Amino acid sequence: DIQMTQSPSSLSASVGDRVTITCQASQDISNYLNWYQQKPGKAPKLLIYGASNLETGVPSRFSGSGSGTDFTFTISSLQPEDVATYYCQQYDNIPLTFGPGTKVHMK
Amino acid sequence: EVQLLQSGGGLVQPGGSLRLSCAASGFTFSTYAMSWVRQAPGKGLEWVSVITSTGSSTYNADSVKGRFTISRDNSKNTLYLQMNGLRAEDTAVYYCAKSGATILDAFDIWGQGTMVTVSS
Numbered sequence: 001d002i003q004m005t006q007s008p009s010s011l012s013a014s015v016g017d018r019v020t021i022t023c024q025a026s027q028d029i030s031n032y033l034n035w036y037q038q039k040p041g042k043a044p045k046l047l048i049y050g051a052s053n054l055e056t057g058v059p060s061r062f063s064g065s066g067s068g069t070d071f072t073f074t075i076s077s078l079q080p081e082d083v084a085t086y087y088c089q090q091y092d093n094i095p096l097t098f099g100p101g102t103k104v105h106m107k
Numbered sequence: 108e109v110q111l112l113q114s115g116g117g118l119v120q121p122g123g124s125l126r127l128s129c130a131a132s133g134f135t136f137s138t139y140a141m142s143w144v145r146q147a148p149g150k151g152l153e154w155v156s157v158i159t160s161t162g163s164s165t166y167n168a169d170s171v172k173g174r175f176t177i178s179r180d181n182s183k184n185t186l187y188l189q190m191n192g193l194r195a196e197d198t199a200v201y202y203c204a205k206s207g208a209t210i211l212d213a214f215d216i217w218g219q220g221t222m223v224t225v226s227s
Contacts, residue, residue, distance in 0.1 A: 034213040036152075043202055043217035044144075044152065055215065087152055091211045094166045096142070096154040 002026050002090050006099035014107045019075040021102045023066075023088035031067045032092040038101075039084045047086075048073065080106060109133035109216055111186075111203050116221035123193050123225070129186040129203030129218050137161075137181035140206040142214060143188045145199035145223075155201070156188065157210045166210065171197075193225045 003026035013019050023033065031051035036044040046055045048064035051071060061076045075082055083106050088099040115127040129141070143155040156177035158165045165177050174192040179185065186203050200222050204214035 032211070036214075038152075043220055044214070045217070046213050046215045049213040049215075055213075089152075089154075089214075091213065094157070094210070095168050096157070096211075098152040098154065101151045 001095055002029060002093055002097050004088055004090055004097050004099040006086075006088055006102050008102060009100065010103040010105065012105040012107045013078050015078055015080060017078045019078050019082075019104060021073040021086055021088075023071040023073065023099050025069045025071075025090055025092075028068050029090045029092035032090055033064075033066070033071050034089045034091065035062075035064055035073045036087045036089065037082075037084045038087065044087065075104075078104070078106075109205075111205065111216055111218035113201075113203055113218040113221045116201065116223050118224045118226065119193055120227050121194060121225055124189070124191045125193065125223060126190070127188040127201055127203075127221060127223070129188075131184045131186070131205070134205070134216075136179075136184040138208065140208070140210040140212065141177075141179060141186045142204045142206055142210075143175075143177060143186075144202045144204055144214065144217075145197075146202070146220075147196075147199040150199075153199075157206065158186070159210055160208065164210075190223070193223075195225050197223060198225045199223060 035048040038044040142157040176189040203218040205216040206212040
């Protein structure tokens, strides 16, 4: 199975800050990596697919990059509505696996 | 509007059974793979099962293999998860999720989630 790790597990930032989350796969997954946002009590929402492609309707302050085993998710200018937990997920192979999540708080 | 509406769930005793349903609307259900993903209270996301668009192939996480069965009825635009031999560790919010044309794809549409509690 492909293991996904994320860092940090949580972070605190101010409005307008640049926020970066990293995700690492236990083996090469090419660009088969998605990022989701989940707000409390809500279903996850797809933000980035294929490592760097912005899902339709998602604000452009969200971006993703990377390939192979190392990936990065960035919020260029943190907004209050971005307070959430963010998950990476690989779809290179079954079982599909998620990272443990990064909780983003507002300072 | 593209939508997945879930039903089923609730409280069940250990060893019991439950069936979850997920009704799709707003897209051509029969052309997309579908999955179930769960989230235990206060925990992260765990993929559970996936089924191909035609229903000809299914895959399960090791944690539910032999106990859970994913199926679909494309004539009714509905996805199912039959859960047998339920254990306390199956307690979670269960989400259905739409994938792409293949099982290896992003989950772009999610149901609202339904709580399953396994307890005596």
